[in-house]
Amino acid sequence: MTEAKTDKLILRALRGEVLPVPPVWMMRQAGRYLPEYRATRAEAGDFLSLCYNPELAAEVTLQPIRRYGFDAAILFADILLICQALGADLWFETGEGPRLSTITTGAELAALKPASAIHDRLSPVYETVRRLSRDLPRETTLIGFAGAPWTVATYMIAGRGTRDQGPAHALKAADRATFQGLIDLITEATIDYLSEQVKAGAEVVKLFDSWAGSLKGDDFTDFAVKPAARIIAELKSRHPGLPIIAFPREAGEGYIGFARATGADCVALDNSVTPEWGAAHVQVDGCVQGNLAPGHMVTGGEALVRETRHVIEAFRNGPHIFNLGHGITPDADPENVRLMIDTIRGA
Numbered sequence: 001m002t003e004a005k006t007d008k009l010i011l012r013a014l015r016g017e018v019l020p021v022p023p024v025w026m027m028r029q030a031g032r033y034l035p036e037y038r039a040t041r042a043e044a045g046d047f048l049s050l051c052y053n054p055e056l057a058a059e060v061t062l063q064p065i066r067r068y069g070f071d072a073a074i075l076f077a078d079i080l081l082i083c084q085a086l087g088a089d090l091w092f093e094t095g096e097g098p099r100l101s102t103i104t105t106g107a108e109l110a111a112l113k114p115a116s117a118i119h120d121r122l123s124p125v126y127e128t129v130r131r132l133s134r135d136l137p138r139e140t141t142l143i144g145f146a147g148a149p150w151t152v153a154t155y156m157i158a159g160r161g162t163r164d165q166g167p168a169h170a171l172k173a174a175d176r177a178t179f180q181g182l183i184d185l186i187t188e189a190t191i192d193y194l195s196e197q198v199k200a201g202a203e204v205v206k207l208f209d210s211w212a213g214s215l216k217g218d219d220f221t222d223f224a225v226k227p228a229a230r231i232i233a234e235l236k237s238r239h240p241g242l243p244i245i246a247f248p249r250e251a252g253e254g255y256i257g258f259a260r261a262t263g264a265d266c267v268a269l270d271n272s273v274t275p276e277w278g279a280a281h282v283q284v285d286g287c288v289q290g291n292l293a294p295g296h297m298v299t300g301g302e303a304l305v306r307e308t309r310h311v312i313e314a315f316r317n318g319p320h321i322f323n324l325g326h327g328i329t330p331d332a333d334p335e336n337v338r339l340m341i342d343t344i345r346g347a
């Protein structure tokens, strides 16, 4: 590994270094709040065509890097592509969100493809990673990602996003074998998917468990902690030294000890916890990422500056990567992103 690579700020923070200015990137940094994203998506035709077009997916990944100089670029793709690679139907309803064919029986689970078959469909994603690893500025870290098994399963079972993940909880209660079989299949596929992203040039990977917050008690251990621990252990054995960020969103008390229990190098925090709480309970185990409320990217002004400083101040005694607590929303003002970065970097 060259010195330039290990000197990247994000990689230093992930190794536990406390930096004078935290490195920064933003969830959904390539997205609809940017006019240049909307133009490229229109050129691609639709969202999924954009995800599977390596040239245009690399272009939208680079757009926020050019505009703002973020310390990390996150591969442009989606956590639901793996469902399609496993044989589910997937489409996006404009203005509504994802729709999928559903998995609610053992027979439907058995009709899915094996984990080893995913690469046929996902090879354009690996090509996007290869292009980015060639075209990114040398100081920018490339982050690959996947959805965590529970979150991906909630979409595959319900066929859409759900407020309380009711259908997934119902299958877990009614047919544990099918539910566990689906979790295991997604876990295996995710290991291979992330491993291919790393081979193509991803320097860090992030696991998004957006619906971890609805898993309580033993369910949190069995379906948020255990699959993440298995994915992380296998990736680290295949790729020694690979840094991994875990995001068990809205885990609450489940955030405590999550890095130790899963082997993650960094835990991303959402806005249901304060930065002070995160520093006291999560940063004690290592690097944390977060957690400015995304709403500030819409409202801006003095409150944005004050809260950005508050987050930095609360996390300043430990390793920290600055980020939002969740994705930036389409109604955000690009000028507010600039104000956040200038505030962080003291410009």
Ligand SMILES: Cc1c2[nH]c(c1CCC(=O)O)Cc1[nH]c(c(CCC(=O)O)c1C)Cc1[nH]c(c(CCC(=O)O)c1C)Cc1[nH]c(c(C)c1CCC(=O)O)C2
Binding pocket: 026, 027, 028, 029, 030, 031, 032, 041, 047, 074, 075, 076, 077, 078, 079, 080, 096, 097, 098, 145, 161, 208, 210, 327
């Ligand atoms: C649950 C989830 C999904 N996708 C993702 C999650 C986990 C993180 C989270 O909790 O937000 C993760 C994701 N989705 C996208 C990325 C790309 C990288 C990035 O910029 O962060 C990443 C990392 C692009 C996207 N994924 C999606 C868009 C918007 C598509 C468009 O251009 O219309 C983008 C830029 C669409 C998407 N994709 C998904 C939904 C529910 C939706 C519709 C809702 C919405 O539009 O925000 C599934």
